[in-house]
Amino acid sequence: MEQLFNIDFKRFNSLNxxxxxxxxxxxxxxxxxxxxxxxxxxxxxxxxxYIITKNFKNITNNDDYKFQEKIDSIHDFDHNKVxxxxxxxxxxxxxxxxxxxxxxxxxxxxxxxxHRSKNNLxxxxxxxxxxxFNLEVQQNYKCKKPIVIYNYFTANLNxxxxxxxxxxxxxxxxxxxxxxxxxxxxxxxxxxxxxxxNIDKGAVLKNVxxxxxxxxxxxxxxxxxxxxxxxxxxxxxxxxxxxxxxxxIDMNLEKEKSSCHILSGLNLSREEHQEIKTQINHLAPNxxxxxxxxxxxDSDSKGVYQGKIFxxxxxxxxxxxQLSKAIILNDQAEFDAKPELEIYADxxxxxxxxxxxxxxxxxxxxxxxxxxxxxxxxxxxxxGFLSEIFENIPEDKxxxxxxxxxxxxIDEIR
Amino acid sequence: MKSEELKNQEYKYGFTTQIENxxxxxxxxxxxxxxxxxxxxxxxxxxxxRLKAFNRLxxxxxxxxxxxxxxxxxxxxxxxxxxxxxxxxxxxSLDEVDPKLIETYNKLGIPLNEQKRLSGVAVDAVFxxxxxxxxxxxxxDKKGIIFCPISEAIQKHPNLVKKYLGSVxxxxxxxxxxxxxxxxxxxxxxxxxxxxxxxxxxxxxFRINASETGQFERTLIIADRGSYVSYLEGCTAPMRDExxxxxxxxxxxxxxxxxxxxxxxxxWYPGDKDGVGGxxxxxxxxxxxxxxxxxxxxxQVETGSAITWxxxxxxLQGDNSVGEFYSIAITNNHQxxxxxxxxxxxxxxxxxxxxxxxxxxxxxDNTYRGLVDIGAKAKNSRNYTQCxxxxxxxxxxxxxxxxxxxxxxxxxxxxxxxxxxxxxDQLFYCNQRGLNQEEAVSLIVxxxxxxxxxxxxxxxxxxxxxxxxxxxxGSVG
Numbered sequence: 001m002e003q004l005f006n007i008d009f010k011r012f013n014s015l016n017x018x019x020x021x022x023x024x025x026x027x028x029x030x031x032x033x034x035x036x037x038x039x040x041x042x043x044x045x046x047x048x049x050y051i052i053t054k055n056f057k058n059i060t061n062n063d064d065y066k067f068q069e070k071i072d073s074i075h076d077f078d079h080n081k082v083x084x085x086x087x088x089x090x091x092x093x094x095x096x097x098x099x100x101x102x103x104x105x106x107x108x109x110x111x112x113x114x115h116r117s118k119n120n121l122x123x124x125x126x127x128x129x130x131x132x133f134n135l136e137v138q139q140n141y142k143c144k145k146p147i148v149i150y151n152y153f154t155a156n157l158n159x160x161x162x163x164x165x166x167x168x169x170x171x172x173x174x175x176x177x178x179x180x181x182x183x184x185x186x187x188x189x190x191x192x193x194x195x196x197x198n199i200d201k202g203a204v205l206k207n208v209x210x211x212x213x214x215x216x217x218x219x220x221x222x223x224x225x226x227x228x229x230x231x232x233x234x235x236x237x238x239x240x241x242x243x244x245x246x247x248x249i250d251m252n253l254e255k256e257k258s259s260c261h262i263l264s265g266l267n268l269s270r271e272e273h274q275e276i277k278t279q280i281n282h283l284a285p286n287x288x289x290x291x292x293x294x295x296x297x298d299s300d301s302k303g304v305y306q307g308k309i310f311x312x313x314x315x316x317x318x319x320x321x322q323l324s325k326a327i328i329l330n331d332q333a334e335f336d337a338k339p340e341l342e343i344y345a346d347x348x349x350x351x352x353x354x355x356x357x358x359x360x361x362x363x364x365x366x367x368x369x370x371x372x373x374x375x376x377x378x379x380x381x382x383x384g385f386l387s388e389i390f391e392n393i394p395e396d397k398x399x400x401x402x403x404x405x406x407x408x409x410i411d412e413i414r
Numbered sequence: 415m416k417s418e419e420l421k422n423q424e425y426k427y428g429f430t431t432q433i434e435n436x437x438x439x440x441x442x443x444x445x446x447x448x449x450x451x452x453x454x455x456x457x458x459x460x461x462x463x464r465l466k467a468f469n470r471l472x473x474x475x476x477x478x479x480x481x482x483x484x485x486x487x488x489x490x491x492x493x494x495x496x497x498x499x500x501x502x503x504x505x506x507s508l509d510e511v512d513p514k515l516i517e518t519y520n521k522l523g524i525p526l527n528e529q530k531r532l533s534g535v536a537v538d539a540v541f542x543x544x545x546x547x548x549x550x551x552x553x554x555d556k557k558g559i560i561f562c563p564i565s566e567a568i569q570k571h572p573n574l575v576k577k578y579l580g581s582v583x584x585x586x587x588x589x590x591x592x593x594x595x596x597x598x599x600x601x602x603x604x605x606x607x608x609x610x611x612x613x614x615x616x617x618x619x620f621r622i623n624a625s626e627t628g629q630f631e632r633t634l635i636i637a638d639r640g641s642y643v644s645y646l647e648g649c650t651a652p653m654r655d656e657x658x659x660x661x662x663x664x665x666x667x668x669x670x671x672x673x674x675x676x677x678x679x680x681x682w683y684p685g686d687k688d689g690v691g692g693x694x695x696x697x698x699x700x701x702x703x704x705x706x707x708x709x710x711x712x713x714q715v716e717t718g719s720a721i722t723w724x725x726x727x728x729x730l731q732g733d734n735s736v737g738e739f740y741s742i743a744i745t746n747n748h749q750x751x752x753x754x755x756x757x758x759x760x761x762x763x764x765x766x767x768x769x770x771x772x773x774x775x776x777x778x779d780n781t782y783r784g785l786v787d788i789g790a791k792a793k794n795s796r797n798y799t800q801c802x803x804x805x806x807x808x809x810x811x812x813x814x815x816x817x818x819x820x821x822x823x824x825x826x827x828x829x830x831x832x833x834x835x836x837x838x839d840q841l842f843y844c845n846q847r848g849l850n851q852e853e854a855v856s857l858i859v860x861x862x863x864x865x866x867x868x869x870x871x872x873x874x875x876x877x878x879x880x881x882x883x884x885x886x887x888g889s890v891g
Contacts, residue, residue: 338816339831343803346807346808
């Protein structure tokens with residue numbers, strides 16, 4: 001592990017003594033156990049150590065944030081813009097919103113980034129974090145337009161690792177649609193992100209994670225959050241196109257009537273490996289959680305879903321649902337699932353379902369009898385299968401945009 | 415009574431027990447294994463096999479990933495062999511047996527003679543020799559079916575034992591399986607010759623000298639080409655045992671077109687209401703569908719033991735082979751169960767089905783943990799899994815941990831699981847029809863378990879239904 005990581009701590013600017021010592025300490029803690037491997041239950045289906053050591057020989061940290069490109073913005077709908085370059089906040093533009101209601105700044109301290117479960121990538125992040133953003137929506141303010149985070153990765157990131165941390169806070173009775181839009185060049189790099197989300201009473205956060213182009217990135221993202229009374233969190237994961245991607249979501253429904261939706265539609269092709277791992281903790285009565293994970297697996301891709309619903313003894317009247325479905329198009333592809341329930345309250349409605357298999361031959365047959373070619377019929381079915389995920393997005397202009405980006409991916413299926 | 419006399423009496427009692435007992439030296443060592451092997455008059459290859467397992471054991475660690483945690487077991491403080499109790503030690507009549515046990519026997523409707531046998535009352539030798547068991551034995555011999563204690567098979571049928579023992583559960587498997595391989599004392603051996611249908615349900619009950627097989631039981635069942643056998647293990651009656659740790663190994667081998675049906679009713683002592691005492695039941699059960707079109711079906715009703723930890727599995731090697739798993743696990747008071755199955759699909763067109771029903775009451779914890787793995791070469795395979803959990807009260811827990819892996823494009827896996835409590839409407843309806851709360855719950859729970867109970871052999875099923883009700887007594891209202 002020490003040979004693999006060639007870290008230059010001098011690259012962090014304005015390093016005071018305490019911070020430098022903390023970083024070194026965290027880095028040593030990380031080196032002790034190294035990258036997680038399949039012996040770790042959380043990484044059972046995605047052996048990160050194997051994947052990284054196979055693809056990287058020498059990893060360094062990045063300190064280059066130069067950015068001269070023209071921003072190729074989305075024209076399908078009006079939106080506020082945040083530009084991140086290599087994980088670091090570059091600029092923002094909230095001109096659709098009232099002044100002072102939405103704030104963003106570079107994250108200054110990692111306070112509040114405590115994790116319940118031990119995670120070695122957390123040590124790595126704390127050791128090498130370059131910050132990130134701190135986004136806050138004031139209370140009683142419903143954002144007029146969505147915020148799109150243009151997450152740019154430059155061309156000179158080969159063999160580099162980016163560690164960043166973000167904080168998102170949505171105040172009481174506020175609403176925000178946040179779209180993370182990843183755009184990258186050809187370079188092969190690692191990204192390790194920790195994100196903290198805080199949704200206050202009656203607030204709503206809709207979060208879309210989208211990948212614009214195919215990318216040689218190896219991404220890990222850890223989202224952990226808390227939800228207050230009557231709050232709502234909805235996450236739509238459409239991040240196909242990465243070499244490796246693991247998104248871990250740890251959401252705590254702390255007060256009554258809060259709800260959490262996680263929906264994912266992934267279309268994976270050659271040498272792509274994606275994992276979605278969720279843990280929804282129902283800690284108060286009358287909360288709702290809903291997860292729907294859909295994967296289409298082509299070539300030698302691998303899709304993994306590990307989902308856990310935890311219901312505390314006081315969390316009566318919980319309504320929790322988990323569904324994972326996969327279509328496997330090729331014998332080299334693999335789908336692994338571990339949908340887990342841990343329940344300590346009796347008056348609950350908890351269920352999960354998981355299915356994986358080939359594309360429905362009868363449906364293909366039906367379409368072909370109607371004069372549609374095999375290739376087209378397949379695409380049509382896959383499109384129908386995946387687009388169910390964002391049916392719940394009410395904003396009529398965002399939906400066609402997402403449909404369009406999915407269609408581009410599906411076109412690549414042969 | 416004078417204090418002086420009292421002292422004398424204690425002394426006298428202590429002295430007698432020492433003479434009566436016949437045990438292997440305490441602790442786990444090469445010496446203990448040699449002792450067991452010698453007493454069983456085993457050939458050298460068997461001893462070598464045990465020692466190999468023992469050497470492997472030295473480097474293994476106890477597994478700790480399962481949900482129920484147990485206090486550390488001091489393996490050096492256990493006896494690994496003790497001779498069956500002599501007539502003198504056994505209770506003389508049912509009056510000497512714990513009245514609570516007798517009460518349960520009566521509820522289950524177990525006949526008096528059987529009650530005596532179960533509670534270890536010394537049974538009249540005359541009764542035993544004319545028993546059904548002897549008659550059955552003759553019939554099995556006629557068909558060429560071998561059904562005997564495994565220690566007898568090691569001596570009489572060494573080739574069969576050598577070929578199949580450890581072929582499904584290798585000696586280098588996990589800790590408890592390896593421990594069993596090193597120190598197993600006895601168990602059943604069954605061989606069904608080709609194209610033979612075993613005419614009756616085989617059960618340990620009919621095996622003469624079957625009682626007191628001890629804590630490390632080893633069972634090996636081989637169904638040769640085109641044969642069929644149904645095997646019953648355990649019984650509905652509550653079983654008491656002084657050994658806390660039970661680590662049995664069961665291996666099944668089904669060759670071409672053969673079918674094995676293995677049913678278990680486990681009702682070991684679960685400990686008292688506060689969770690003190692009770693058996694740790696750490697069992698390894700595995701079946702290999704080696705031949706084409708072979709089938710292995712596991713059915714289990716688990717109501718006893720303080721901690722149950724077992725995963726009867728099927729390795730579907732042969733093309734078109736079928737694996738089935740039907741399970742009811744009931745936990746009450748402080749019981750903990752972590753049970754499920756593994757279905758490993760290797761051959762083409764293999765099918766598996768898992769139906770698991772978990773019921774949790776009191777402060778118990780009930781976990782379903784299972785694996786369905788369809789390999790890249792297992793084309794056109796199919797799995798269906800259903801796990802339902804029922805919770806009674808908010809102090810107990812029900813958990814589902816399925817692992818699902820699909821590695822080819824022509825196979826289908828379906829999994830569903832639900833967790834709920836007893837429906838108020840159903841209860842209300844039953845109450846309205848004049849059933850009291852307890853009867854109503856028992857009726858609903860039996861309905862909940864029906865799919866599994868149906869799989870049991872008929873006479874077993876009736877008793878199992880009663881057992882389901884009894885296990886939940888006192889958990890409602």
